[in-house]
Amino acid sequence: MNVLSVSxxxxxxxxxxxxxxxxxxxxxxxxxxxxLMHGALSGHPGQGQGFDKLPRMWQRIQAKTIDLHARVETRxxxxxxxxxxxxxxxxxxxxxxxxEAAVEQAKEQGMGAVFVRGSxxxxxxxxxxxxxxxxxxxxxxxxxxxxxxxxxxxxxxxxGTNPWGMAVPTTGxxxxxxxxxxxxxxxxxxxxHQEQGLPIPTHWAFAPDGSTTDDPTQAxxxxxxxIGEYKGVGLSFMTDVLCGVLTGAAxxxxxxxxxxxxxxxxxxxxxxxxxxxxxxLFYQRLEEFCRQYKSSETMQGVxxxxxxxxxxxxxxxxxxxxxxxxSSSALxxxxxxxxxxxxxxxxxxxxxxGQDEGAMRMGSGHTx
Numbered sequence: 001m002n003v004l005s006v007s008x009x010x011x012x013x014x015x016x017x018x019x020x021x022x023x024x025x026x027x028x029x030x031x032x033x034x035x036l037m038h039g040a041l042s043g044h045p046g047q048g049q050g051f052d053k054l055p056r057m058w059q060r061i062q063a064k065t066i067d068l069h070a071r072v073e074t075r076x077x078x079x080x081x082x083x084x085x086x087x088x089x090x091x092x093x094x095x096x097x098x099x100e101a102a103v104e105q106a107k108e109q110g111m112g113a114v115f116v117r118g119s120x121x122x123x124x125x126x127x128x129x130x131x132x133x134x135x136x137x138x139x140x141x142x143x144x145x146x147x148x149x150x151x152x153x154x155x156x157x158x159x160g161t162n163p164w165g166m167a168v169p170t171t172g173x174x175x176x177x178x179x180x181x182x183x184x185x186x187x188x189x190x191x192x193h194q195e196q197g198l199p200i201p202t203h204w205a206f207a208p209d210g211s212t213t214d215d216p217t218q219a220x221x222x223x224x225x226x227i228g229e230y231k232g233v234g235l236s237f238m239t240d241v242l243c244g245v246l247t248g249a250a251x252x253x254x255x256x257x258x259x260x261x262x263x264x265x266x267x268x269x270x271x272x273x274x275x276x277x278x279x280x281l282f283y284q285r286l287e288e289f290c291r292q293y294k295s296s297e298t299m300q301g302v303x304x305x306x307x308x309x310x311x312x313x314x315x316x317x318x319x320x321x322x323x324x325x326x327s328s329s330a331l332x333x334x335x336x337x338x339x340x341x342x343x344x345x346x347x348x349x350x351x352x353x354g355q356d357e358g359a360m361r362m363g364s365g366h367t368x
Contacts, residue, residue: 003045004331005323007348007356012037014334014345014362015051021341022058023068024090031093032057035123038130040324042179042312046192049124052330055337065262066090066120072097075248080105081113083247088261091120095266099131099139102270106137110275115242116266117249125165126179126312128268133167133175136279138271141165144243144264146256149183150223152230155210157223158252161186162239167309169273170290171283177309182236183224190219195329242267323350331360338363 012033019029039049060066070089074082082101086094098114105112122128125141132139145160161181168176185204193200194216202212205219213219226232242265244251249265256262273282296305319325331347338345344363351357 002328003325004328005350006326006331007350008037008041008320008324010346010348010359011040011051011324011326014338014343014347015054017343017345018054018058018334018337018341021343022054022061025068028068028090028093031096032090032123035092035096035127038127039124040326041316041319042126043124044189044192045325045327045330046189047186048188050324050326050330052326052333053123055333058337058341060120063259064088065259080109080111081115084114084116085248086116086119088118088120091122091264091266094119095122095128095141095143095268096131098266098268099128099141099270102268103132103135103137103139106132106270106272111269111271113267113269115247116268117247117263118261119249119264119266120262121264122266124179125163126167126177127165129165129167129179130175130177132270133169133177135270136169136273138169138273139165139167140267140269140271142239142243142267144240144249144251144255147253148187148224149226149233149236150206150210152226152233155206155208155223159233159236159240160255161224162236162243164239168286170286172287172290174309174313176290176307177312179309179312180227182232182239183226185224187220187224190216192327194220195327331362335360335362 015036016029016033019032036051036053040051043049067088068090070087072089072094073085075085076083084098094116098116102112102114122143125143128141129139142164144162147157147159148161149159150156151158161183163181166178170176190200190205199214200216200219202214203225205224206222207213207218208222240251243249244265247265250263255264273279290307293307298305347360347362348356349358
């Protein structure tokens with residue numbers, strides 16, 4: 001697959017112009033652009049967490065699956081928790097505001113949690129967990145998703161990838177971050193391999209009959225392999241209990257099933273470490289734990305072990321210098337969206353050392 005390197009600032013500019021044309025408010029535009037930039041800087045382009053989400057987002061706005069004017073309603077609350085009804089609101093904004101509310105609860109009470117129903121896709125769970133870490137708190141984000149995984153030993157998709165994001169503030173250059181789906185891979189990465197005409201690793205997905213496969217087409221028709229075999233299935237099940245059953249959101253096969261109400265459920269939590277011990281002591285203990293972790297002897301051929309979030313930090317730093325990889329198919333989809341929304345913008349291409357190497361006029365189809 002042809003992958004081009006794009007200037008981060010020009011990619012964000014294009015994204016913000018498209019979001020403006022879609023009718024997002026300034027605050028909505030910022031939340032979405034921040035979340036998609038996080039995905040573009042830290043993830044694999046095949047995971048689809050970057051600005052290539054915008055065409056699908058526009059489809060959902062047009063179909064009124066996402067209501068940009070929805071008002072979040074508090075249905076129940078206590079001193080450390082709340083239950084929100086999102087009314088098909090913009091999932092990225094809803095989850096971000098839920099984490100902000102959880103952070104305020106945690107500052108007052110030590111812990112805070114906001115449970116959400118009636119929402120839509122929130123983008124990266126790790127992005128929302130980091131919102132707490134940026135304020136010096138531990139953050140947890142969980143969400144359910146559409147059915148792509150079968151029960152262990154089954155072949156019918158019942159469970160979602162049901163991602164988790166966990167973030168911990170540190171005194172170092174980056175927060176600790178665990179940002180995972182509960183499957184070995186996602187369908188986005190399978191499609192990435194399919195577009196390149198490449199086989200997939202056999203531990204990513206099952207064929208429709210439950211057999212292992214390296215064929216992306218069979219994998220897309222089948223189900224995803226859970227992390228940790230039956231343990232991943234159990235984690236996904238319990239995540240749906242918290243995000244779906246408990247909140248009143250959809251769960252299992254019902255999540256995303258109704259085109260008029262995806263009814264996604266989220267759980268956003270924040271913990272204030274200074275309520276447990278002096279913040280300085282917390283950081284000292286955390287640093288010692290990280291030191292022990294990094295001191296591990298390595299396997300043959302391995303030069304270093306990495307902390308959770310360290311590889312993403314290094315990837316982000318490199319892409320800010322050298323550019324963000326975007327597939328040619330994603331760029332074409334963004335170009336078509338720009339034409340549809342009557343948006344015109346220069347997208348700057350970069351070389352291996354980050355120098356500008358030309359520009360692509362998005363919205364007109366011309367390259368200079």
